[in-house]
Amino acid sequence: MSTATFAGTPVEVNDEGFFVDPTQWTKEIAIELAAADGIAELTSQHWQVLEFMRKEYFEKGTGPTVRVLGKTSGVSVKDLYLLFPKGPAKMAARIAGIPKPKGCI
């Protein structure tokens, strides 16, 4: 665990760069994280996914898998990969400021 600074705010992150405390997240931080991951501009579709992931996390305690994301976020799995090329579940979770999705045990 270490402290990183995004958009001028110090944030607790784990070894893989996932947020430890999702309440430290802001939209400004998301924009900076996305840029560092190669997404120059967050479109409304990106935001739709990010906000959906945060909602799922706060409701269920973990972010959704790619498949569930494709079924329930309103964005198809194919489009999710276009939006988040490095793998939607993990990449979007990091930008959305939630811990890495557990997937399953």
Add this chain to the structure above:
Amino acid sequence: MTKRIVILGGGTGGTLVANRLHRHYRHRRAGFDQVEITVVDRDDHHMYQPGLLFVPFGLASRSEIVRPRRAQLQQGIEFIETGIDRVDTVADTVYLENGRELSYDLLVIATGAQLAFDETEGLTGPGWNERVFTFYDLAGAMGLETALAEFEGGRLVVNVVDLPIKCPVAPLEFCFLADWYFTERGIRDKVEITYATPLDGAFTKPVASSTLTALLEEKGIHLVTEFNTGSVEMDDDGMSGRLVGYDGREVPFDLAAIIPLHSGADYVGRSEGLGDDLNFVPTDKATLQTLAKPNIFAIGDATNVPASKAGSVTHFEGEVLVENIIRFLEHRELDSTFDGHANCFIETGFGKALLIDFNYETEPLTGHFPTAVGMPLLKESRMNHLGKLMFQWVYWHALLQGRDIPGIGADMPTAGKHIQSKEEATV
């Protein structure tokens, strides 16, 4: 007054709960509440699911792993053989496909998980049951037995489409057994084995994942990680094909063993307010009461609790669930003690196996089970392999009958485990 308990599903969970409840209530004297127990299932074939892994390698046959469901239920438990149309949670009624309506005081959902083949494009298209199989059902496992026997060399790909799946270690065991099988046949050098998984390692939990990743490497099995299968496509000759990932990566194969996406039972989707997007039933992970309604409980693969979808978990859940059903019917506070305990043998080929033991909070660790003198954990041994074989007897004769297995309780033991620090042991 007579209370009516309806149990949907006559598999591992439904059977052991029915038998435990029956044993508890059968000697009730007049003046106490009497209980009627009904189990519903669409067929009368109870399958020992861990046996499916061995079928493709000629190590188990249908007659060894399938028995009548009815015969596993104690006398006095009603068994109805029909499909389920839907549950009306408001009217406390189950509508069956044969037209019958069952009203209940308490409902148990134990209908497990099913394979959602249609969720992967091309999976059941050209090549299905010829070059592309699953060993997660009996027909597929038997088809794969023939295909493996005829396989003279080439690329064998084992792929998990998405999680959660039943018995998350089974695909790895399949790889290890394939390595052993082709070695025995003297053609291991002609077979390339690849394991493609959506995870970022061989397994979900860090300590076990590094042990299993090393074991794959040792056995010359290729590991492809973070692979999300979008479609299965056959080549023009019909003899080979490719898994195509959503990210564009391709994994070519001559023979593929696929573990499809899992979902809950279809009737859950038809029952308003009962299931989630994949028809699993949202359930309190400590009490096993569903979030749908207080008089509905769930057990095993049908639930959404964050534990492995495995028979051992179902067995451990059974103890807590039955206690809670008894308390609920007596208007007492529920017992919230289920800790997510799982205990799995991992067959590694050549007559050896690993053993892992874990729960919601503690990942699989090294050491011994259940105490310092016991079976080695996370380490290949002959004793674990014998344990795995012996377990089939335990399953039919003790586990389904709802008897406690000596030394193996619902709570995860820690006595023989190497727990270095709290942070390391917690995931």
